[in-house]
Amino acid sequence: MKQIEAIKEFGGWLRRYQHNAISCNCAMTFSVYLPPQAQTQQVPAVYFLSGLTCTDDNVRVKAGAQRYASELGRALVMPDTSPRGNDVADEPDRYDLGQGAGFYVNATQAPWSRHYQMYDYVTKELPALIESELPIIPGLKSITGHSMGGHGALVCALKNPGAYRSVSALAPICHPVQCGWGETCFSAYLGNDRDAWKDYDATELIKAGAQPMNLPIDQGTGDEFLDDQLHPQNLQTAGKAKDFPITLRMQRDYDHSYHFIATFIGEHLAYHAQALEV
């Protein structure tokens, strides 16, 4: 991997890398914030998965997360949201399909399957890469995300019990098989068999018997996508039926923007930092 940017921030370094990803079969860009502690020791990592239209840049510029990562001594890993490039399938007129909208699945359908293997990329290839190249403790990681990335965080954790010390989500897409965004991407990437979609749906994974784990979730009541796309109540209902410890906090008047993320990311990172005590 090649470092393409290094910016000093809160005593640590915000670094950006590019590498040829095997899973996604293309050059991928990601950012890592290494806190000051990483200059002398290995540190645990929190992965932040971003939402539709984002690259690795949005969260590092807008969320204010590096301040907390610096204070807590945790690395912050910020992947892109899809494969990228001129030869990567895309729907350039859509924000919710193709590049910027990888949905953290392994696509099975042409033309998407050639590059859209974001689930493998985020859960396997990227951790292996950074744990071998950067001062990050192998295997000691947690995961969170926003919107499509909140969905991604929940699914990555639910499908890999034990792989993450903790998981949380901000305004996640909780039941993608039941919302427009999910239906669009899952039908393209995974085909018409809706049963196959359930393997990448947090609500359906819980219904199907996923191993219980704590799921702290923050959701704004003023979120413009709450009614049509996010469906946290479906996740909560599924969780209750399976004695699943879901803590859904409805945050009055907050919207879907990074101002909402900025407000609550500190609590999420503190939660993960504690779960990641060495």
Added chain:
Amino acid sequence: MKQIEAIKEFGGWLRRYQHNAISCNCAMTFSVYLPPQAQTQQVPAVYFLSGLTCTDDNVRVKAGAQRYASELGRALVMPDTSPRGNDVADEPDRYDLGQGAGFYVNATQAPWSRHYQMYDYVTKELPALIESELPIIPGLKSITGHSMGGHGALVCALKNPGAYRSVSALAPICHPVQCGWGETCFSAYLGNDRDAWKDYDATELIKAGAQPMNLPIDQGTGDEFLDDQLHPQNLQTAGKAKDFPITLRMQRDYDHSYHFIATFIGEHLAYHAQALEV
């Protein structure tokens, strides 16, 4: 004035307004973050003046300042960096002259003088407006800024002793009459008489006998504009000759970006919050 946006953040509200500015003779947009305390009482205000190319939006999205304003119970006032509009003079191919580059002066030269009255706007019209319309304590204010906005903050405070409880700056343009950015804008806005420029130059104002005040300044040593444009050492030299309490902190490896601002804005806001104790 008309509210055009309201976003909940850190328990308070980030609000954006538009109004017909008399000084700038056009519609102006600005943002104000009102902390939770402003729901029940009037609060003091810290003005943040932004740098070249910015609108009111950059700082509110990228600086992470609202978190501190919320904790400290201070309003944050974020003006635009120039007049705007199709009938406002501009150099659309330049980032460092015209719209986005008002330099916080009152222009005297055509075609700029018709709208480019940012000094009056920031020091008089905007404070009067928000102090009459919002829960902000009249006259209790401090000022800071970044780059061109750091220059603006220093000049506004130096030219108005007593008007601001405190002033600080992040990577300010300290000696604009001696740098390319300043020469470009001052010759356009103020004409060829270089003596007239000195009235909007912090270093020259100190040399000319401005009333001493504390000037805490942070400057990154990795700032790509440090050598050619910013000249903090000129300000420091002028300050020493006049027993002016300038605290210039050279921050190792930091650049000119919002990642630098985000790192240090908390200390600046804490400093201003203390100076603004009611």
